[in-house]
Amino acid sequence: MTSPSGIAISDLNKAFGDTHVLKDISLEIAPGERVVVIGPSGTGKSTLLRSLNFLDRPDSGTIRVGDLSVDAAKASRGDILALRRRTSFVFQNYALFANKTARENITQALITVQGKSTADANARADAILRETGLADKANSYPAALSGGQQQRVGIGRAMALDADLMLFDEPTSALDPEWVGEVLDLMRRVAEKRQTMLIVTHEMQFAREIADRIIFMDGGHIVEQGPPSQLLEAPQDPRTKAFLRRVV
Amino acid sequence: MSALDFGYMWSLVPILLSYVPLTLFMALVGMAFALVLASAMAVERVFRVPVLDHFVRLFISFFRGTPLLVQLFLFYYGLPQVLSFMSGINGVSATIMGLTLHFSAYMAESIRAAIMGVDRSQWEAAQAVGMTQGQMMRQIILPQAARVAAPTLVNYFIDMIKGTSLAFTLGVTELMGATQKEAAGSFLYFEAFLVVAAIYWIMVEALAFGQRHLEVYLNKAHAR
Numbered sequence: 429m430t431s432p433s434g435i436a437i438s439d440l441n442k443a444f445g446d447t448h449v450l451k452d453i454s455l456e457i458a459p460g461e462r463v464v465v466i467g468p469s470g471t472g473k474s475t476l477l478r479s480l481n482f483l484d485r486p487d488s489g490t491i492r493v494g495d496l497s498v499d500a501a502k503a504s505r506g507d508i509l510a511l512r513r514r515t516s517f518v519f520q521n522y523a524l525f526a527n528k529t530a531r532e533n534i535t536q537a538l539i540t541v542q543g544k545s546t547a548d549a550n551a552r553a554d555a556i557l558r559e560t561g562l563a564d565k566a567n568s569y570p571a572a573l574s575g576g577q578q579q580r581v582g583i584g585r586a587m588a589l590d591a592d593l594m595l596f597d598e599p600t601s602a603l604d605p606e607w608v609g610e611v612l613d614l615m616r617r618v619a620e621k622r623q624t625m626l627i628v629t630h631e632m633q634f635a636r637e638i639a640d641r642i643i644f645m646d647g648g649h650i651v652e653q654g655p656p657s658q659l660l661e662a663p664q665d666p667r668t669k670a671f672l673r674r675v676v
Numbered sequence: 677m678s679a680l681d682f683g684y685m686w687s688l689v690p691i692l693l694s695y696v697p698l699t700l701f702m703a704l705v706g707m708a709f710a711l712v713l714a715s716a717m718a719v720e721r722v723f724r725v726p727v728l729d730h731f732v733r734l735f736i737s738f739f740r741g742t743p744l745l746v747q748l749f750l751f752y753y754g755l756p757q758v759l760s761f762m763s764g765i766n767g768v769s770a771t772i773m774g775l776t777l778h779f780s781a782y783m784a785e786s787i788r789a790a791i792m793g794v795d796r797s798q799w800e801a802a803q804a805v806g807m808t809q810g811q812m813m814r815q816i817i818l819p820q821a822a823r824v825a826a827p828t829l830v831n832y833f834i835d836m837i838k839g840t841s842l843a844f845t846l847g848v849t850e851l852m853g854a855t856q857k858e859a860a861g862s863f864l865y866f867e868a869f870l871v872v873a874a875i876y877w878i879m880v881e882a883l884a885f886g887q888r889h890l891e892v893y894l895n896k897a898h899a900r
Contacts, residue, residue: 481804482803483803512803517800519797523800524798524801525798525802526795526820527819527823528816536805536807537805540807541805541807569897570897585801585805589805
């Protein structure tokens with residue numbers, strides 16, 4: 429028996445006060461699979477992503493990433509750190525470290541968390557900056573970068589971690605329209621490497637192109653899921669149909 | 677009104693300047709201790725450590741709520757009567773202790789506000805990449821809080837330099853005490869205190885000059 433791979437989420441629950449945001453969410457993601465989550469706003473999509481690395485602490489359920497399994501109800505500080513070190517996160521508002529240059533944003537965790545030498549971390553960061561088209565911005569601080577450039581650094585920071593699962597929380601929603609294309613292009617390149625990705629987005633065309641599977645969430649539940657052709661062209665649930673009529 | 681005795685004032689300058697190192701010593705040591713204590717209290721206030729939080733709040737409340745002079749008298753004249761190990765305390769140590777505790781209470785609050793001012797998403801980003809709380813505070817949050825807090829902290833340091841003059845009331849012959857002695861000998865009070873006022877003023881202005889350079893340095897990540 430080989431050690432388990434991929435991601436398994438079972439019976440995940442999260443409430444904010446009286447509002448039950450995630451209701452018994454169960455989901456498996458195969459290694460290299462690219463999963464896109466869609467659904468109306470306020471439906472728990474972001475909370476699902478943020479629960480997976482405990483930015484929002486889930487109330488119950490288990491999260492397994494590879495051979496690391498964490499029981500949400502009794503997760504210790506060590507469990508949470510271990511989970512965060514197997515995942516990476518791209519934020520809607522970039523969330524770059526404002527006191528660090530583009531290169532330092534990428535090397536920060538490589539050095540402090542992964543224990544790489546500064547030279548190794550810099551080499552990795554420079555390779556990523558070339559890949560993201562930001563080689564000339566290595567020494568720029570976030571305040572001097574456009575929204576699109578900042579988000580590409582944000583994605584580069586997440587790429588550098590070589591995580592088992594990359595989480596994208598509406599990565600283009602805060603961008604001016606002119607910068608959306610370059611960020612989606614970069615995400616396509618990440619997807620081409622068969623990186624395991626879980627993406628919340630409203631970019632339907634993009635979802636159709638890169639997703640192996642699309643999940644429709646509503647009211648804290650996974651309502652329906654399937655390959656893009658099936659879910660987008662032939663939705664079964666009335667809620668999915670109603671949502672797709674509004675957004676496509 | 678008689679004319680100022682400029683000759684006397686000029687002769688006082690080197691005498692009084694020789695007390696400047698003691699003034700700066702008390703202020704610098706007080707500031708160094710206060711920065712450490714205030715940062716620790718500010719971080720505690722942000723995370724609200726159970727039990728400890730009550731003590732820190734009481735500490736801040738007391739040292740902000742009572743006059744510095746009262747605190748100095750408590751440490752120098754009061755505490756040695758009840759705590760035997762304090763009996764050997766000298767005026768300079770009592771002044772440094774008073775300045776440290778008094779100003780750390782104020783500084784803790786402005787450092788706390790600066791920490792809270794760092795964009796919430798950067799805390800989350802630091803957590804998301806797997807940094808520990810200590811790494812996050814040291815490398816991401818506190819350096820940015822320092823930039824925001826710097827102008828206020830320099831202000832407190834200025835206040836602290838002037839606050840060292842209260843050591844005079846504990847019998848320490850520092851800048852203020854020396855001026856008082858000189859004036860009592862010459863009866864030229866106006867001239868003597870004018871000279872000492874100018875010395876304090878120049879020290880503070882030199883510091884304000886340094887502050888501008890500090891702010892340029894701390895702002896380098898935010899220049900466009």
